[in-house]
Amino acid sequence: MTALAVALPVAAVRRSPIHGAPLHVVLCMLLALVGLAVGTRVSATLTAAAGAAGAAVTAWLFTQTSYPGAVDVLAAPFGLFTGLAAAPFLPASVRGHARAARPLLQPAALGLTAVVLGFAVFWTGSTNPRVEWFGELHSHGNRSQNLVAITFDDGPNPDGTLAVAQILDEHDAKGTFFEVGKAVVQRPDISRALLDDGHVVGNHSYLHDAVRYLDPRYPELDRAERTIAENTGVCPALFRPPHGTHTPFMSRAVTSRGMNLVTWDVSAQDWVENDPARLAANILAEVRPGSIILLHDGLDGNIPADRSVVVKALPAILDGLKARGLTPVTLDALLGVPAYLPDSQCARYR
Numbered sequence: 001m002t003a004l005a006v007a008l009p010v011a012a013v014r015r016s017p018i019h020g021a022p023l024h025v026v027l028c029m030l031l032a033l034v035g036l037a038v039g040t041r042v043s044a045t046l047t048a049a050a051g052a053a054g055a056a057v058t059a060w061l062f063t064q065t066s067y068p069g070a071v072d073v074l075a076a077p078f079g080l081f082t083g084l085a086a087a088p089f090l091p092a093s094v095r096g097h098a099r100a101a102r103p104l105l106q107p108a109a110l111g112l113t114a115v116v117l118g119f120a121v122f123w124t125g126s127t128n129p130r131v132e133w134f135g136e137l138h139s140h141g142n143r144s145q146n147l148v149a150i151t152f153d154d155g156p157n158p159d160g161t162l163a164v165a166q167i168l169d170e171h172d173a174k175g176t177f178f179e180v181g182k183a184v185v186q187r188p189d190i191s192r193a194l195l196d197d198g199h200v201v202g203n204h205s206y207l208h209d210a211v212r213y214l215d216p217r218y219p220e221l222d223r224a225e226r227t228i229a230e231n232t233g234v235c236p237a238l239f240r241p242p243h244g245t246h247t248p249f250m251s252r253a254v255t256s257r258g259m260n261l262v263t264w265d266v267s268a269q270d271w272v273e274n275d276p277a278r279l280a281a282n283i284l285a286e287v288r289p290g291s292i293i294l295l296h297d298g299l300d301g302n303i304p305a306d307r308s309v310v311v312k313a314l315p316a317i318l319d320g321l322k323a324r325g326l327t328p329v330t331l332d333a334l335l336g337v338p339a340y341l342p343d344s345q346c347a348r349y350r
């Protein structure tokens with residue numbers, strides 16, 4: 001059982017969709033040993049129940065998130081819970097040691113369980129692109145129509161964006177580009193070219209970092225909106241949070257401005273993929289009617305990012321969609337919502 005307590009976390013971390021690194025496995029194993037140590041000192045029933053429940057919840061969380069940082073946060077509690085669950089199966093002589101510490105450790109174990117489960121709820125609600133616990137979001141459109149939307153995040157990008165737009169045009173398709181304010185400031189000409197060509201531009205925050213989503217006022221939304229309005233004349237009504245991470249406060253900020261929060265249901269992690277054929281195949285394996293496909297014509301709004309993998313994969317993705325009878329449209333058309341705010345509301349940003 002002890003061996004299982006160590007082997008299970010290793011397998012889960014390594015095989016999770018977010019690909020745990022060896023460091024995460026080590027962390028997971030260490031915490032499994034801590035869990036075993038704590039588990040030997042508290043009630044067997046309590047330990048087994050709390051450990052098994054916690055391990056099941058964290059294992060499920062592994063399958064629920066595409067956020068790359070998730071593995072950092074989930075590896076430790078998963079290891080700890082697995083160790084706790086395995087502790088009652090240790091020999092009675094081992095469990096008998098340090099019984100004196102039990103009065104203190106039992107509430108500590110319960111408190112820890114509550115904290116970890118509370119955090120798990122927050123983590124899932126904020127990072128899962130399909131979970132609506134924290135407010136309304138769109139992760140896909142109508143499943144009964146053969147329409148999909150291809151979306152491109154993190155641009156504008158000098159080499160990627162217009163190359164992507166040209167391939168879309170050659171396939172009679174239009175895309176939706178969620179742009180980062182700090183990149184729009186540097187290359188407003190690319191944003192304007194997209195709009196002139198009939199593609200849709202959305203708001204993807206100003207700085208695109210990993211912490212500002214926690215700010216309840218979420219000033220990133222207006223900052224990017226103002227930048228896009230000043231440089232292109234339009235105010236996007238479609239907002240995609242960086243990394244898909246969202247909070248109830250952010251949801252309220254978005255809906256109170258008459259905007260829609262949009263995530264996705266198809267991603268092949270094109271920010272780490274370097275094989276265009278595999279990227280296209282992975283997208284096509286997941287796509288179905290109503291899907292919102294996530295791709296990146298930029299990376300974090302960094303102007304020099306190399307996005308040739310997406311440029312190379314896109315023709316195969318478009319051909320594959322056509323072969324499946326799926327027509328790519330812009331997000332506003334897929335969801336039946338406006339792409340831009342009306343002039344009366346946009347005036348305050350210009």
Ligand SMILES: [Zn+2]
Nearest residue numbers: 153154242243
């Ligand atoms: Zn992004």
